[in-house]
Amino acid sequence: MGNELILLSAFSAIVVSFLLLHHSDIARRSSSPADLLVWNGSIFTSDPSFPFPEAMAVRGGKILGLGSYSSLEEFIGSSTRKLNLYGKVVLPGLIDSHLHLIYGGLQMSRVDLSEARSVDEFVAKVKEAVKDKHEGDWILGGGWNNNLWGGDLPVASWIDAISPHNPVWLSRKDGHMGLANSLALRISGITASTEDPAGGTVVKDNQGDPTGLLIDGAMKFVLPVIPEVSLHERRVAFGKASEYALKKGITTVVDFGRFFPGASVDSIWQDFSDVYQWADSSGKMLPRVCIFFPMQTWSRLANLMLDKGKRISQKIYLGGVKAFADGSLGSNSALFHEPYIGEPHNFGLEVMDFDTLRNWTLHSDRFGLQVAIHAIGDKANDQVLDLYKMVEVENGMRDRRFRIEHAQHLTPGSPARFGQQRVIASVQPGHLLDDVDIAEMKLGISKSSTGSYLFQSLLSSGAQLAFGSDWPVSDIDPVGAISAAMFRVPSGRLAPWIPSERISLEDALKACTMSAAYASFLDGDLGSLSPGKLADFVVLSANSWEEFVETVSSTSVVATYISGVQAFP
Known part of the structure; x- marks a missing residue:
């Protein structure tokens, strides 16, 4: 896998001369100097047009230009800060595509x-x-x-x-x-x-x-x-969670709120108004946040987006709506075509009435809202894919980026359907490490070893993978997620779980950056270190790209930057 990226870097050298001129011209058209120059390291942009530049210039919170140090040197002014990486690896700001930020902070x-x-x-x-x-x-x-x-x-x-x-x-x-x-x-x-x-x-x-x-x-x-959590508690929880995310290299979170089956649908709206908007107006927002709301409230979100658009501010985006198709494997409520071992009458649960789910999805999509539905069991995933196909036929073709949250257990033909229907698989590699034993116990070794966490099959089908943590269900750990997806070796085991489903480092990085941004319609601003995009990036402990390739699982985050400004430590 390391050789693939080294070859990619070598190939890019063929077109570097042209690209240096192109990116330098962008900067040259402005008379203002750069605020920051990042150089002398391994900068991975996640932009296939220029994956490994030698240096990066930032101005006004955005990427100004990429190229060699000499090509950007003329944009260095007296106020330009220089960040000498001393060989360390830089990645685009990492995106957690599925977590529960304030709920995680409360749990702390x-x-x-x-x-x-x-x-x-x-x-x-x-x-x-x-x-x-x-x-x-x-x-x-x-x-x-x-x-x-x-x-x-x-x-x-x-x-x-x-x-x-x-x-x-x-x-x-x-x-x-x-x-x-x-x-x-x-x-x-x-x-x-x-x-x-x-x-x-x-x-x-x-x-x-x-x-x-x-x-x-x-x-x-x-x-x-249960007594309502106070406003003070929620704001404190938000601060703790935000700092923790930055420590892990996360610059953007996709928040699914304090919303679980049976929970109040109003909690995320309360958090949006009196935590997120308060933090934004008072300068306390740390990572960027993209918020998904309960599908029951689709009309409220449609009206808000009609009034405000998707981007509320520099750090707050409105995502879409979320619903549940089933429960979870650990609670024996994920919905499967076949019963759980030892429970011949238990196939799992349809957490939401399917007719209601269909109607809400139709209305949400008709008003232009992005739809994300939780599905873990193979039957639940098939039902949601069927639903998405029906909605597409009913409402017509457009760029809607339907999402399935988790997509953990699939029937043999389901990965191809994700690709054909352009459905995004919002997955959590950290769950893979936790689930192997219970999947084998509850589903059987044969079934679990052919249909669980099919990352490579999904990629081969043309589907987009977006990595998240589902924190606090699993820890926020994007570098750990990359390693889990690459190697698939749970603790206490010597061999990979379904080795054919391992993915490359490049694909795993993309799932935390470009594909994660695409999965929430954020790719115009985020996901790669490209001129004009927001200057969010992460510095890792690895002292060279080669070292990073060899030691992914032990690599840590040294610093996190948002809009070109160091946010952690």
Whole structure:
């Protein structure tokens, strides 16, 4: 893979003379000097017309020109800052195509169960959280993964004795299942007679009593009774999350809000108005953000975009609308054509009524909104592809860039359909490392080893891949995502999971940059270091391109720049 990029660099030398003149002419037409000159490193632009320039000039927050140091030297003025890279690698600002920014920031201050590897550790962490709370205060948090302690799902009785006066709600790491203690169940009105809602399950024991577990749509019973997060808490969470994203090299996030099955559809609108717009007007916006809103609110977004357009400011973009087709693999609610192993009657859940989903999608698309639908199981993905095809026929051809969020498990013919229908696969390589064991356990080795995380098949079909983290479900780690997609070796294993689905470094970089920008209609401003685009870039620890190729998995972010200004550290 390293040789491919080195050859690409060599090939580009054939046309460098022409390109140097072209990019220098852009700068020459202006009398103002550059604000910043970046040089003496390995600059990867993600722009196939000029992938490896020697230097880069920035002015007014945008890329002014690319070329050799000598070709840009005449644009150096007394106020021009020079950034000597000393050989280090520069990438375009990395884009996280799917996360939950403020929700992730809130989770940073709550009970963190992501490392709990036994029932005792689970209980101990909750007990520690209860210690500092007043009677009646809610204990919130989550991130638990029952597969870390053998697969047994938690029940309310684990924590009832240590939380008799505090209602508790702890979400599973995927956000599609949560545990309530008995007090929280009582406050929510959940009893043995409570029936499963559409698209959800109230888990009950053999006697018919609620265990405390609520799956997907059933979470709507408890979420509305949890006290609303204060404005101050949300703004603090936003600041923490933003700084964390910058530390990881993320300069743009695509935020899907605090919206999970059963959650309030108003939360992301509240965050947009009194967190994001407040931060923007007060100079506190750090990464750029592109926001997707619940599909139920499509008409509200259509009116806002008609009034404001897609770009609200230098750092806020309106994305589109999102809906759910199914749940998650970890919660046994992802929708499959065949049942889960050991559960012959469980094929997963249709989280949203399909007729409603179809009507909302038709209306959203008719008003020009970009549509993104969550689909994890193979049947859910097929249903969404069918839906997108129907909408395209109904509403006519245009550049709509339909997205499927996650696209984790596919039938053999589905990758080709992504390419034929030009549907973007918004995927999270970090989930790949977490899912191999549970996929084999719940789907079977044969099925999971042929239909899971088919990155190379999707690329070969002509589909666009956009990488994200789904934070806080998985950590924000774009360099780790690149490595996961290239090598596909989960912790504790020696061999790749489905080695034929590994992708090249170049394709993985593109999925974090140009394709990620394209996936949200941001490619006019972002995604590559090209003249006229915004000067967002990342400096890595690798001391040469060759070193980066050889040590991707251990490479870290040294500095993050937004609009040519250092934002981290």
